[in-house]
Amino acid sequence: MSLAQTALIAIHATATASATTPAAPDRLQVLPNGETVLVATVVNERHCDRDGPCSLRFRIGGKTGAVVYAHGDVEGVKPCGQALFGTAWTIPDGTRIEARGRYRLAGTGHEIDLCASLDAFLRRVR
Numbered sequence: 001m002s003l004a005q006t007a008l009i010a011i012h013a014t015a016t017a018s019a020t021t022p023a024a025p026d027r028l029q030v031l032p033n034g035e036t037v038l039v040a041t042v043v044n045e046r047h048c049d050r051d052g053p054c055s056l057r058f059r060i061g062g063k064t065g066a067v068v069y070a071h072g073d074v075e076g077v078k079p080c081g082q083a084l085f086g087t088a089w090t091i092p093d094g095t096r097i098e099a100r101g102r103y104r105l106a107g108t109g110h111e112i113d114l115c116a117s118l119d120a121f122l123r124r125v126r
Helices: 003-020 082-089
Strands: 027-030 035-046 054-060 063-073 076-079 095-106 109-113 121-124
Touching: 035 063, 035 082, 035 109, 054 082, 063 082, 063 095, 076 082, 082 121
Parallel strands: 063 109
Antiparallel strands: 027 035, 035 054, 035 095, 054 063, 063 076, 095 109, 095 121
């Protein structure tokens, strides 16, 4: 078998394995330091251009929640960071994400604030 054939088999095996790998289960884990790791499907609410936070809304454990990636007020949009903001703003509804940020229980739901965390991250997952 040639090196090219071996590489094609390896690529096919990797593609097949990732295509059949089940999606990560929804998860909300509050860490001892007050940070949270979340895996969930989200709806993108881009209200910070007017009057409130921009967030990725989710439902987990019978409660709703939000991953806040920018705060908005009369002075304008205050993103958590251009890279995080750019990533979050373009996430379409129905996308599964993994996020880490500062946790607080807010009213009837969860809030994960990417702006309040030094170790914040946001990425799309399967």
